[in-house]
Amino acid sequence: MSRQYANVIIDIVHTxxxxxxxxxxxxxxxxxxxxxxxxxxPFGKGNRLRDGYIIGFTDKTDYDxxxxxxxxxxxRDGIPIEGQLIQLxxxxxxxxxxxxxQALKTVLPVKRKMKTAEKKLLVxxxxxxxxxxxxxxxxxxxxxxxxxxxxxxxxxxxLPYEMVVQKLRVSSASFRLFLEQGICSLETEAALRNPxxxxxxxxxxxxxxxxxxxxxxxxxxxxxxxxxxxxLYGITGSGKTEVYMxxxxxxxxxxxxxxxxxxxxxxxxxxxxxxxxxxxxxxSIVNSRLSAGEKSDQLERARRGKIDIxxxxxxxxxxxxxxxxxxxxxxxxxxxxxxxxxxxxxxVETAIERCRLAGAMVVLGSATPxxxxxxxxxxxxxHYFQMKTRAREASSLPSVEIIDLRMELKEGNRGIFxxxxxxxxxxxxxRGEQILLFLNRRGYAGFVSCRSCGEAVKCPHCDxxxxxxxxxxxxxxxxxxxxxLPRKCPSCGSPYIAxxxxxxxxxxxxxxxxxxxxxxxxxxxxxxxxxxGHDAILSAFADGKADILIGTQMIVKGHDFPRxxxxxxxxxxxxxxxxxxxxxxxTFELITQAAGRAGRDVLPGHxxxxxxAPDNYSVExxxxxxxxxxxxxxxxxxxxxxxxxxxxMLSLLITSKEEERAEKMAGRVKELAEAEDRDGILELIxxxxxxxxxxxxxxxxxxxxxxxxxxxxxxxKRQVEEMDWDRQVLYQFDLE
DNA sequence: AGCACGCCGACT
DNA sequence: GTCGGCGTGCTC
Numbered sequence: 101m102s103r104q105y106a107n108v109i110i111d112i113v114h115t116x117x118x119x120x121x122x123x124x125x126x127x128x129x130x131x132x133x134x135x136x137x138x139x140x141x142p143f144g145k146g147n148r149l150r151d152g153y154i155i156g157f158t159d160k161t162d163y164d165x166x167x168x169x170x171x172x173x174x175x176r177d178g179i180p181i182e183g184q185l186i187q188l189x190x191x192x193x194x195x196x197x198x199x200x201x202q203a204l205k206t207v208l209p210v211k212r213k214m215k216t217a218e219k220k221l222l223v224x225x226x227x228x229x230x231x232x233x234x235x236x237x238x239x240x241x242x243x244x245x246x247x248x249x250x251x252x253x254x255x256x257x258x259l260p261y262e263m264v265v266q267k268l269r270v271s272s273a274s275f276r277l278f279l280e281q282g283i284c285s286l287e288t289e290a291a292l293r294n295p296x297x298x299x300x301x302x303x304x305x306x307x308x309x310x311x312x313x314x315x316x317x318x319x320x321x322x323x324x325x326x327x328x329x330x331x332l333y334g335i336t337g338s339g340k341t342e343v344y345m346x347x348x349x350x351x352x353x354x355x356x357x358x359x360x361x362x363x364x365x366x367x368x369x370x371x372x373x374x375x376x377x378x379x380x381x382x383x384s385i386v387n388s389r390l391s392a393g394e395k396s397d398q399l400e401r402a403r404r405g406k407i408d409i410x411x412x413x414x415x416x417x418x419x420x421x422x423x424x425x426x427x428x429x430x431x432x433x434x435x436x437x438x439x440x441x442x443x444x445x446x447x448v449e450t451a452i453e454r455c456r457l458a459g460a461m462v463v464l465g466s467a468t469p470x471x472x473x474x475x476x477x478x479x480x481x482x483h484y485f486q487m488k489t490r491a492r493e494a495s496s497l498p499s500v501e502i503i504d505l506r507m508e509l510k511e512g513n514r515g516i517f518x519x520x521x522x523x524x525x526x527x528x529x530x531r532g533e534q535i536l537l538f539l540n541r542r543g544y545a546g547f548v549s550c551r552s553c554g555e556a557v558k559c560p561h562c563d564x565x566x567x568x569x570x571x572x573x574x575x576x577x578x579x580x581x582x583x584x585l586p587r588k589c590p591s592c593g594s595p596y597i598a599x600x601x602x603x604x605x606x607x608x609x610x611x612x613x614x615x616x617x618x619x620x621x622x623x624x625x626x627x628x629x630x631x632x633g634h635d636a637i638l639s640a641f642a643d644g645k646a647d648i649l650i651g652t653q654m655i656v657k658g659h660d661f662p663r664x665x666x667x668x669x670x671x672x673x674x675x676x677x678x679x680x681x682x683x684x685x686x687t688f689e690l691i692t693q694a695a696g697r698a699g700r701d702v703l704p705g706h707x708x709x710x711x712x713a714p715d716n717y718s719v720e721x722x723x724x725x726x727x728x729x730x731x732x733x734x735x736x737x738x739x740x741x742x743x744x745x746x747x748x749m750l751s752l753l754i755t756s757k758e759e760e761r762a763e764k765m766a767g768r769v770k771e772l773a774e775a776e777d778r779d780g781i782l783e784l785i786x787x788x789x790x791x792x793x794x795x796x797x798x799x800x801x802x803x804x805x806x807x808x809x810x811x812x813x814x815x816x817k818r819q820v821e822e823m824d825w826d827r828q829v830l831y832q833f834d835l836e
Numbered sequence: 837a838g839c840a841c842g843c844c845g846a847c848t
Numbered sequence: 849g850t851c852g853g854c855g856t857g858c859t860c
Contacts, residue, residue: 108860114837121860144859145839161860168860242845245854271855272837 103157106133106171108141109204110152112182117204121152122161124170133157136187138175151175153186155200181403181420182208184457188418191453197817197833198443206443207418209399210392220261221287222275224253234283245274253284261286306342306378315485316346319463322483323351323426329452329462330483331432331474335725336467336696339491341371344428345378347463352382352408356425356460361447363436364388364413366657368635372411379409386412386419414439414447417454424458427451431657432464432473433689444834448473467696468689468727471682471734472745472836498667498698498705500723502714505671516607521668521708522614529618529647533665533703537611537650538694539604540674540687548574548585552594557586563794567603579796607650607670615648623651656693665705667698672711672719680791681743684718688730691722742783742806744836750813751836752803752820753790756829759799763787765829766801769820773805776819782807810835 105122109115123141125133133139135154143150149172161168179187189203196203224231231254238246249270252259264270278284308316315332322330334340348358362371367387375383384398384407401407403420410419414437417427429437429451437447448464455462464473464482477484503518513519528535548568549556556565559576566574566583574583589597604624611620623637634654641649642661649655675687691709698705711719721730738746752769756762766787773784783806790800807813817833825831 105860110859111837119859123860141860144837148838150837163860241853243853269855273839274854 103130103133104159105157105161105168106139106154107156107158107200108139108152108171109155110141110143111150112153112208116210117201117208120155120201122158122163122168123152124168125157126170129171129174132174133171135190136179136183136185138180138183140172140175142169142172153182155186155204156190181422184454185418185420187457188450188454192443192445192450195449195453195835196443196445197821203443206415206439206445209396209403209418209420222253222259222261222264223285223287224257224283225285226283228254231283243274245270246278249275249278306345308342308346309339309489309491311487311489312339312343312346312491315343315487316350318483318485319343319347319461320350323347323461327455327459327461328483329455329464329476329481330485331469331477332463332465332485332487333469333474333477333727334465334467334487335490335727336693337490338467338487340430340465340487341374342491343487344430344463344465345375348409348426348428349378351425352379354425356423357402357408357410357421358426358428359416359419359421359424359451360409360411361414361416361427361429361437361451362411363431363434363657365436365654366431366659367411367413368638368659370660375409375411382407383409383411386410386416388413417447417451424454424460426461426463427455428463428465430465432466433468433470433685435686442832444832468692469731471685471731471738474731475735475745497725498695498707500695500707500709500725502709502711502719502723504714505710505712516610516670517614517668518708518710521710524666524706524708525615525648525668528666528706529615531665534641534644534646534661534663535648535666535668536655536661536664536694536697537607537648537668537670538656538690539607539650539652539670540672540690548597550589550592550594550597552596553589553592555589555591557590557597561794561797563792578792604650604652611648611650618648619646620648620650621646623649623655653690656690656697659697661697663703664697665703667694667705667707669694669707669709672709672722673713673716676713676716676718681738681741684716684734684737687716687718688722688734691719692725692727695722695725747783747806747808748810748813749836750805750807750817751834752805753832753834754787754801754803754829755798755831756826757798758828761826761828762799762801765826765831766803768823769803772819772823773816776816781809781812782816 103125106125107120108123109117109120133154135156137154139152139154140149141152142148185207186204189200189207192198192207193200193203231250235247235250235254238250248268249264252264252268265272275284279286319330319332322328332340332343344360351358360375364387372385384401386395386398390398398410399420402410403422405422410416410421429448432448439445451462473482476482501520503520505518508518525535548566557574558565559579559581561581562576562578564576564578566576568585569575572585574585575581586597588595604622608620608622621637621641627633627637638659640646644663669691672691673687675690676683678686695707695709698707709719709723713719717733718730721733735746738744743749754762754766754769770784770787773782785804785806787801787803790802793800805813805816813835817835
């Protein structure tokens with residue numbers, strides 16, 4: 101790759117990522133320039149020197165080469181934060197296969213929409229009467245734009261700049277004269293508000309127990325040492341947050357800043373409050389509930405050094421702190437840390453790269469670390485710290501029983517509640533305590549099938565079965581297709597079709613029938629879709645307004661309900677059959693977390709795990725809260741079948757509206773892999789139809805390539821990208 | 837954001 | 849004619 105020209109984005113603050121401009125590189129800068137560097141370039145008709153950032157290099161251009169200007173100089177005064185984020189974007193582009201623009205858009209705070217943020221205002225500096233006099237002068241001169249402006253200005257002393265320029269269509273040239281004459285002035289409203297306000301600050305210094313201070317000291321040594329990533333394994337209730345806070349305090353004392361990533365679903369006020377009590381208004385949060393303006397306010401505050409700690413989901417990773425010292429990723433194993441949109445980055449890997457660029461440290465925390473992270477900790481790639489005792493001694497581990505649903509079936513119980521669970525529910529209700537019923541959602545929402553031919557009613561656009569909704573309609577969860585419940589089977593015409601399987605709604609109906617006097621709350625996509633629905637249900641349950649809470653994943657993430665003493669996991673093993681090599685890991689995590697909700701306070705807790713595979717190691721290990729037991733089983737399985745993290749695996753999703761085209765391209769990729777694999781180190785699986793082989797009339801093929809090392813896979817990925825792709829076929833990479 | 841260009845009405 | 853302001857579009 102030659103570097104004749106540099107791709108430059110001009111002055112981030114104003115034009116953001118809007119456009120890329122190409123500049124010739126002076127020979128003496130050939131070696132020195134790299135992505136992310138700040139340069140000064142001649143721009144526009146007047147060739148005014150402006151700041152720009154290099155985002156890449158090329159040797160060819162569509163633009164008239166004669167018109168291309170040269171870079172004037174490099175700014176050597178340290179790489180500013182934007183440059184560092186651009187370097188990160190370049191890394192993401194390579195690692196996850198997106199365009200540079202896509203990567204930049206996820207990484208750079210888009211400050212374009214300054215509507216609610218720092219507003220520019222035009223303020224009248226003369227009296228209303230003087231203004232009207234001036235107005236009549238310009239009426240006589242028939243200068244329309246200035247008349248419009250003065251009319252508005254005599255009405256209101258303060259005018260928003262954007263309104264003047266856009267609605268009044270008055271260009272800056274028209275009122276520049278007024279600015280020079282002191283008739284009006286341009287002022288900025290510092291409106292960078294903090295979303296956390298009006299809270300009591302109570303800086304009681306956290307006291308750490310022995311295990312916690314050991315972890316802090318160990319991590320602090322790493323911070324003062326090589327700053328390699330660290331994994332903090334701490335069982336539920338061991339007090340990881342206290343460790344994070346003490347570590348953050350020390351990092352801030354060194355004049356650096358910290359980012360705390362929390363899965364969006366677990367980002368509750370309680371969590372934020374704990375940090376706020378310690379660090380006051382030096383903390384800020386970003387989350388999806390914040391408006392674009394509020395969000396960019398927070399990022400701007402971070403950039404200007406007004407805050408030291410940013411708490412937020414995945415995207416908070418890109419907070420433009422000028423001197424980042426620490427990134428903490430809580431619940432490191434969560435799937436929410438993987439982006440679903442291009443670039444499909446993983447927060448853990450990306451955090452590690454950002455810290456490498458910034459000279460900062462990553463701490464991964466979890467009660468159930470991902471097999472990949474634990475493996476790296478075992479191999480010395482990460483430092484490892486553990487906390488194995490509950491911080492609050494009063495709370496004891498709950499008693500756990502596994503119920504074999506096959507036995508229940510044999511003994512004639514075809515319901516979804518085992519007899520043991522019903523008994524315990526009754527006892528719990530009699531004691532006036534609360535119950536949590538957890539339903540593993542994967543592949544479990546009710547669908548409709550024909551009793552004669554066994555065929556399930558499928559979506560006409562996707563390769564999935566339709567789900568029954570409360571209002572009696574059938575819905576596709578992938579493309580949104582809707583249809584009324586048919587009277588006859590669409591494939592054989594038999595009238596005997598019926599709902600099958602169990603969703604949260606059905607569980608709710610059954611619980612209400614069994615315990616008519618109990619208050620029941622349900623939490624799923626339907627009940628939480630409106631704004632605040634999530635928090636409303638949780639706080640209603642926490643306040644004791646209901647006895648039983650039924651829900652999916654979202655009820656088990658980081659919420660404390662002290663009066664819950666019974667947790668029922670209705671079909672613990674269903675996620676085992678969801679396909680994918682991570683099924684066991686997901687199952688273990690879900691059961692462990694759900695079980696951890698019982699007996700969080702002084703009351704003793706019970707957990708009932710109902711399963712069709714009670715002797716599966718994921719279920720058994722979760723029941724005994726034995727992470728290490730689970731891990732060694734799991735890693736053995738991955739070693740046998742050569743799955744990540746033991747092997748590296750590149751997955752390639754190939755999609756097209758026309759099935760044959762997708763299939764043909766998938767075949768060509770396979771041929772390429774076979775032809776290029778001279779050393780025989782690549783292991784190919786597929787191509788085959790994806791688990792969901794069609795979504796919204798787009799056909800999907802998967803191809804997996806496994807290898808001991810990562811580098812050959814990256815080389816192969818680059819070759820695939822350079823292939824002559826059929827324009828009707830799209831592809832996506834994933835490397836694990 | 838700033839600069840130039842083309843357009844149009846007003847004034848010498 | 850030409851001067852000056854207005855609105856628009858482009859900037860490698």
